[in-house]
Amino acid sequence: MSKYSDDPAWSDIVPLPQDDGGPNPLAAIAYKDEYSEAMSYLRAVMAENEMSERVLGLTEHIISMNPAHYTVWLYRAKCLFTLSSDLKAEIAWLNPTALKHLKNYQIWHHRQTIIEKLDSADGEVTFISSMLEADSKNYHVWSYRQWLVRRFDLWHEGELEAVEGMLKEDVRNNSAWNHRWFVVFGNEKMEGVDDGVLEREMDYAKAAIYMTPQNQSPWNYLRGLLRYAKLPASTLKEFALEFASPEKPDEVHSSHALDLLADIYAEEENKKEAEKALDLLAKRFDPIRANYWNYRKSLLELPAAAS
Amino acid sequence: MATQQASTETTSARLEEIFISSNRIQELSEAEDIEDMESKSPEPLHQQMAHLDLIEQPLRDNLVTQSSELQDETLAAILPFLTDNPFGFELNSYGIPKLQRSKHIAFLHNALGKYPPQFAVMDAARPWLLYWSLQGLTCLREDVSDYRERVTYTFSACQHPTGGFGGGHGQLPHLAASYAAVLSLVIVGGEESYEMIDRKAMWHFMGNMKQPDGGFTMAPGGEEDIRGAFCAMVIITLLNLPLELPPNSPARVKGDETFLTNLPEWVSRCQSFEGGISSAPGNEAHGAYAFCALGCLCLIGEPSTTLPKYLSIPPLLSWLSSRQTSPEGGFQGRTNKLVDGCYSHWVGGCWALIEAALSSPNTSATSSNNCLWNRAALVRWILSCCQGKKGGLRDKPGKHPDAYHTCYNLAGLSAAQHHYVYLPERNTGLDEGPLAAAFKWDVADGGVGEEDKRVWDEEDEVRVVHPVFVVPWGQAEKCRGYFERKEGF
Numbered sequence A: 001m002s003k004y005s006d007d008p009a010w011s012d013i014v015p016l017p018q019d020d021g022g023p024n025p026l027a028a029i030a031y032k033d034e035y036s037e038a039m040s041y042l043r044a045v046m047a048e049n050e051m052s053e054r055v056l057g058l059t060e061h062i063i064s065m066n067p068a069h070y071t072v073w074l075y076r077a078k079c080l081f082t083l084s085s086d087l088k089a090e091i092a093w094l095n096p097t098a099l100k101h102l103k104n105y106q107i108w109h110h111r112q113t114i115i116e117k118l119d120s121a122d123g124e125v126t127f128i129s130s131m132l133e134a135d136s137k138n139y140h141v142w143s144y145r146q147w148l149v150r151r152f153d154l155w156h157e158g159e160l161e162a163v164e165g166m167l168k169e170d171v172r173n174n175s176a177w178n179h180r181w182f183v184v185f186g187n188e189k190m191e192g193v194d195d196g197v198l199e200r201e202m203d204y205a206k207a208a209i210y211m212t213p214q215n216q217s218p219w220n221y222l223r224g225l226l227r228y229a230k231l232p233a234s235t236l237k238e239f240a241l242e243f244a245s246p247e248k249p250d251e252v253h254s255s256h257a258l259d260l261l262a263d264i265y266a267e268e269e270n271k272k273e274a275e276k277a278l279d280l281l282a283k284r285f286d287p288i289r290a291n292y293w294n295y296r297k298s299l300l301e302l303p304a305a306a307s
Numbered sequence B: 001m002a003t004q005q006a007s008t009e010t011t012s013a014r015l016e017e018i019f020i021s022s023n024r025i026q027e028l029s030e031a032e033d034i035e036d037m038e039s040k041s042p043e044p045l046h047q048q049m050a051h052l053d054l055i056e057q058p059l060r061d062n063l064v065t066q067s068s069e070l071q072d073e074t075l076a077a078i079l080p081f082l083t084d085n086p087f088g089f090e091l092n093s094y095g096i097p098k099l100q101r102s103k104h105i106a107f108l109h110n111a112l113g114k115y116p117p118q119f120a121v122m123d124a125a126r127p128w129l130l131y132w133s134l135q136g137l138t139c140l141r142e143d144v145s146d147y148r149e150r151v152t153y154t155f156s157a158c159q160h161p162t163g164g165f166g167g168g169h170g171q172l173p174h175l176a177a178s179y180a181a182v183l184s185l186v187i188v189g190g191e192e193s194y195e196m197i198d199r200k201a202m203w204h205f206m207g208n209m210k211q212p213d214g215g216f217t218m219a220p221g222g223e224e225d226i227r228g229a230f231c232a233m234v235i236i237t238l239l240n241l242p243l244e245l246p247p248n249s250p251a252r253v254k255g256d257e258t259f260l261t262n263l264p265e266w267v268s269r270c271q272s273f274e275g276g277i278s279s280a281p282g283n284e285a286h287g288a289y290a291f292c293a294l295g296c297l298c299l300i301g302e303p304s305t306t307l308p309k310y311l312s313i314p315p316l317l318s319w320l321s322s323r324q325t326s327p328e329g330g331f332q333g334r335t336n337k338l339v340d341g342c343y344s345h346w347v348g349g350c351w352a353l354i355e356a357a358l359s360s361p362n363t364s365a366t367s368s369n370n371c372l373w374n375r376a377a378l379v380r381w382i383l384s385c386c387q388g389k390k391g392g393l394r395d396k397p398g399k400h401p402d403a404y405h406t407c408y409n410l411a412g413l414s415a416a417q418h419h420y421v422y423l424p425e426r427n428t429g430l431d432e433g434p435l436a437a438a439f440k441w442d443v444a445d446g447g448v449g450e451e452d453k454r455v456w457d458e459e460d461e462v463r464v465v466h467p468v469f470v471v472p473w474g475q476a477e478k479c480r481g482y483f484e485r486k487e488g489f
């Protein structure tokens, strides 16, 4: 019994079977009959640009067999909008589907399209949080969250607190660090931040480094702050010296501190100390990157203006 | 029949991370490795292993979090492959497993064959399967011209009447599918392959994807991200499409004139505070997107001009360099994530582009030993850890090989084994138009430094890959030349 060809509700449609281009196509898939029949009906309705309830049902059926089928998702969205379907019902249907297919690109884009049209972010942050509990570094979920914050102006709606919660769980979660940056500095309508915010962010990153001196995420965050505020690297000299010094090679706790110190000494035109720091990195604390550290050493030979 | 692991779990994951890998949290004890551990190597690898010093981790924090636990578990699964030879591969003269060339060739031929029903989740990704397999095969010096006819008609079924290629018959056109299709046709080459592309319709499709903010969406109504910017410029360059926007383009309607309008500025906005590049402005820096960004800028102009103009180089360099993991030697895609073989290309492939940006124009080949990264460590990682016992290459020990990781591990191997130079004055025999920049690369093998740090023999070498197009050396030029000589569409 075939789902569509035996159904009177579909009797007006002549299915369009798959054309493989030739007798022996490459990477051909031996589809199940159920899948190829449904796809044949989809091709037929798409050729007629049919937008209807039965097409929505058809797309749901195909998605259940292949959630990675971008065409079906895009056509479904078009269909929902044409029919002025209940978009809240669509989101409710999407929730369990998304949890089942955590890594799926299409589901997240579809969700974004629907929420954009719905013009409401109600419940979205809660849903995102539950997704991140299952997979705390999921790129699609974080990208969607960033879109949502920007689209609905959620900069001051608990995002910072949420990120802090996640970093408390795992201070090495770089996706959470990125989101923190986004929430604090990512609002393009904002004109700079005041010194209080800058200081708060510095302190936050420093506290994380005290917990995990070899964790690159907060070091990158600190470096980002320096560039953002156009501060000299020497702003962090005392702090960096707490974790390493070229003079005490047996008491190095962080290669990232040595890296920063090399920049600080270069800035101070203290070539000798900068070289010492870079040598320690190349030879002892981070030898896999020896070529890079040696390149950095070669930059010390250039006139200060060029570096 | 494809003998690759056909569980729905791995296939859907493969599909869902098309183009980028997402470093899934996965258990690392899969049956294959445990089985294979029993066959021990004839001689212990660690006695002759080059660069054993890299296996140390001199600095480690004590605080345990989910990230560090996962990292420790992963390293525990990897270490036997770095210090020993669990699969019992024959070793090269440096004590590292030889490239299992014939096994990988068989694996990739097989990946072009038929797939069982559970691979329906790959239905929208068949163009990728063709590209990964063909590119991987040519990397291994295999002649793929016998596939030409089948490649051509397989893609004829994927071409959309309104322009561009979709994943298959009746599927909507998509920039990723179009990229994979065009590259596959470039790889097999020949007039019939080139001529099957409806270039005029492709131009219209590209125009539809170009957005008023400068970037490109992947499909009509699809997401806008940096893959779009890269894929579009690769296609426009290879097919020698007009740079003017077609009248239907949403960007044209706004008043923009060419595909390049606001494009490098848009790419520039994707550089994150970490120095790396993200999929779209505001997102997290990621290795695959870094390659797309650098590739896009190297298509638009000379690397030494466009890269420093649109990206801040010192933090980018620091970020790229930090992606090489120790002790594994491979690359991770993001800060504090796990090493993964596909980044051998996505990050490994960035080096040629950024090194070219840093060297002054027209420097001779001798300056190419000015290497910024650790080639030997990457080669060791790929040969020791990423080769599947029965052929094909993989994400890491514990994972099954697939065409995607085979293609990009081999491209990374090529990046480590060959040196490129960028010669702005190089006479290519091609037009000196606005998109001529990507045809000025040359290979500078031989007489270069690093000889003392080699860990591969000649028989472990793979072919030179074009650093921007990621097709066999010489194939991109042929396609571009063909369409330059052609009048009109």
Ligand SMILES: [Zn+2]
Pocket: B021, B022, B023, B340, B341, B342, B343, B395, B405
């Ligand atoms: Zn991967």
